[in-house]
Amino acid sequence: MNKHEWLQRIYDQHIAYEKREKRIVRFFQTIIVIAFFSLWEIASRFHWIDPLLFSSPSSIWHLFITKVRDHTLFSHTTITLTETVLGFIVGTIAGICFAALLWWFPRVSKIVDPYLVILNAMPKVALGPILIVALGPNMTSIVAMGAIISIIITTIVVYTSFKEVDANYIKVLQTFGATKRQWFTEAILPASFPTMISTLKVNVGLSWVGVIVGEFLVSKQGLGYMIIYGFQVFNFTLVLLSLLMIALLSSIMYQLVSWFEKKLIKRA
Amino acid sequence: MPILTIDQVMHAYVTNQSAVLALNHLSLTVERGEFLSFLGPSGCGKTTLLSIIAGLIEPTKGRVLIEGKEAKTMRQTIGYMLQHDYLFPWKTIEQNVTIGLKLTGKYSEKTRKQTLALLHQIGLRDVDDRYPYELSGGMRQRAALVRTLATDPKILLLDEPFSALDYQTKLKLEDLVWETLKQYRKTALLVTHDIGEAIAMSDRIVLFTAKPGKIKRVVSVPDSLKACTPFQARQHPDFSPIFQMIWKELESIEQT
Ligand SMILES: Nc1ncnc2c1ncn2[C@@H]1O[C@H](COP(=O)(O)OP(=O)(O)OP(=O)(O)O)[C@@H](O)[C@H]1O
Ligand SMILES: [Mg+2]
Numbered sequence A: 001m002n003k004h005e006w007l008q009r010i011y012d013q014h015i016a017y018e019k020r021e022k023r024i025v026r027f028f029q030t031i032i033v034i035a036f037f038s039l040w041e042i043a044s045r046f047h048w049i050d051p052l053l054f055s056s057p058s059s060i061w062h063l064f065i066t067k068v069r070d071h072t073l074f075s076h077t078t079i080t081l082t083e084t085v086l087g088f089i090v091g092t093i094a095g096i097c098f099a100a101l102l103w104w105f106p107r108v109s110k111i112v113d114p115y116l117v118i119l120n121a122m123p124k125v126a127l128g129p130i131l132i133v134a135l136g137p138n139m140t141s142i143v144a145m146g147a148i149i150s151i152i153i154t155t156i157v158v159y160t161s162f163k164e165v166d167a168n169y170i171k172v173l174q175t176f177g178a179t180k181r182q183w184f185t186e187a188i189l190p191a192s193f194p195t196m197i198s199t200l201k202v203n204v205g206l207s208w209v210g211v212i213v214g215e216f217l218v219s220k221q222g223l224g225y226m227i228i229y230g231f232q233v234f235n236f237t238l239v240l241l242s243l244l245m246i247a248l249l250s251s252i253m254y255q256l257v258s259w260f261e262k263k264l265i266k267r268a
Numbered sequence B: 001m002p003i004l005t006i007d008q009v010m011h012a013y014v015t016n017q018s019a020v021l022a023l024n025h026l027s028l029t030v031e032r033g034e035f036l037s038f039l040g041p042s043g044c045g046k047t048t049l050l051s052i053i054a055g056l057i058e059p060t061k062g063r064v065l066i067e068g069k070e071a072k073t074m075r076q077t078i079g080y081m082l083q084h085d086y087l088f089p090w091k092t093i094e095q096n097v098t099i100g101l102k103l104t105g106k107y108s109e110k111t112r113k114q115t116l117a118l119l120h121q122i123g124l125r126d127v128d129d130r131y132p133y134e135l136s137g138g139m140r141q142r143a144a145l146v147r148t149l150a151t152d153p154k155i156l157l158l159d160e161p162f163s164a165l166d167y168q169t170k171l172k173l174e175d176l177v178w179e180t181l182k183q184y185r186k187t188a189l190l191v192t193h194d195i196g197e198a199i200a201m202s203d204r205i206v207l208f209t210a211k212p213g214k215i216k217r218v219v220s221v222p223d224s225l226k227a228c229t230p231f232q233a234r235q236h237p238d239f240s241p242i243f244q245m246i247w248k249e250l251e252s253i254e255q256t
Helices: A003-045 A057-069 A072-104 A106-121 A124-135 A139-164 A167-175 A180-218 A223-232 A236-264 B046-053 B071-077 B093-097 B099-103 B109-121 B137-150 B167-183 B195-201 B230-235 B239-255
Strands: B004-014 B019-030 B035-039 B061-066 B078-081 B155-159 B187-191 B204-209 B214-220
Touching: A003 A057, A057 A072, A057 A236, A072 A106, A072 A139, A072 A180, A072 A223, A072 A236, A106 A139, A124 A139, A124 A180, A139 A180, A167 A180, A167 B078, A167 B099, A180 A223, A180 A236, A180 B099, A223 A236, B004 B046, B019 B046, B019 B214, B035 B195, B046 B061, B046 B078, B046 B155, B046 B187, B061 B071, B071 B078, B078 B137, B093 B099, B093 B109, B093 B137, B099 B109, B099 B137, B109 B137, B137 B155, B137 B167, B167 B195, B167 B230, B187 B195, B195 B230, B195 B239, B204 B239, B214 B239, B230 B239
Parallel strands: B035 B187, B035 B204, B078 B155, B155 B187
Antiparallel strands: B004 B019, B004 B061, B204 B214
């Protein structure tokens, strides 16, 4: 057997192993989902758990079909999704822009540092009532909730990563006479991409929190409203349906961020 | 007019803890086409001096003139290769070595080709589209050298450019760099810890004392060695005596 064939065989073995490993992981993941929902259904049927409180997958499914038929689920979901995506984008972009400003003006960053710490420590959802009164009980204030919850932490995390970029990269650029703007675009920004991506991932979760709490408070429409309404009329099937929708949508958003990450960071 | 004048330069690093004198009353003039090596104990201020010449840090006192003008305004004439490679990890090797061309507005298909040709000449083939983490330390150092040479600077500041190379590659690269510099009459300042390398490549060798950094002595390399390539110089009968002499000087510096 020559060397080439041998290497090929080792490589094939490696790939086969990886495939097998992946299949096993997928298998157990599927088993867990099936087991979870079956157990839930059975437990509810046999009254091991209170079906009024915990509902059951089948009743949630029936409710889902009804809600799809009368188009209410679609409209509530679209509203919440729009608010969340907007809040996420506004919060993230504004956070990164603030971070860039702080990097550009170091003195400003020193001055505002303690205020950032305080703002970060404050529970942002507590601002909800004020926002709603100030901006009106509508989509704007809910989007603002989704954004405000992630903006400060994004600013702090991204600014810290800007600061931690090795100054020698800037020295290299300086030797070629680069401008401060070029330092930012050629070194600071690309060096911070990995940090930015991880804040994106955190922000996906945060904006959902902000938006759902916003909808609780405004209580007009959206999945958050469906939860509050279901709670008030003691329809927990409705609450759980909304929760499952949220889980589904937020994991799709998360996957999108991961896909974006792969596009942005080409190196391994 | 000398291409580089260092006039009574002093530099102190000031931190919140203290102010440390790194360079003390340093003066030196360098003529166009000269090759100088800096030898001295670790921490004696060699990197500091190069950074000042490159205009990256302002000396606390004194002046550095390049062709009679303030160093800060003459950045385009200087190519500075830092002590570590500092290739941008998010750029491919090609993007890394051409960044200087892009920033200085010299980027064209012609300069791009020249730079890539230099990359191949220096022994880096088929790496244009790879990322720095895929290269060995020595390969990265060579890529950093190409990045510095790409913009065709008049004065080259090289901070231990060959330190991560194996001995054979190092000898070959010394010859290649030396020939390139002589051919285009470039001025070069080389920081090294290798006495042999300093003798083989330079016209003059500057010996530093530490704490604070000061010039102890400037040794002129005999014409017989200057005429040879670095590789030939290492075999030359005049090589050994000057090596011994510098060795003794450095010993005495370390003892004080
Ligand atoms: N950014 C800095 N802040 C404070 N002190 C510094 C800084 N950079 C260097 N120094 C100090 O200045 C002195 C000279 O440092 P420098 O890096 O110029 O030495 P060097 O001769 O290049 O050493 P080596 O051969 O180890 O590279 C050292 O004592 C060092 O501790
Ligand atoms: Mg040094």
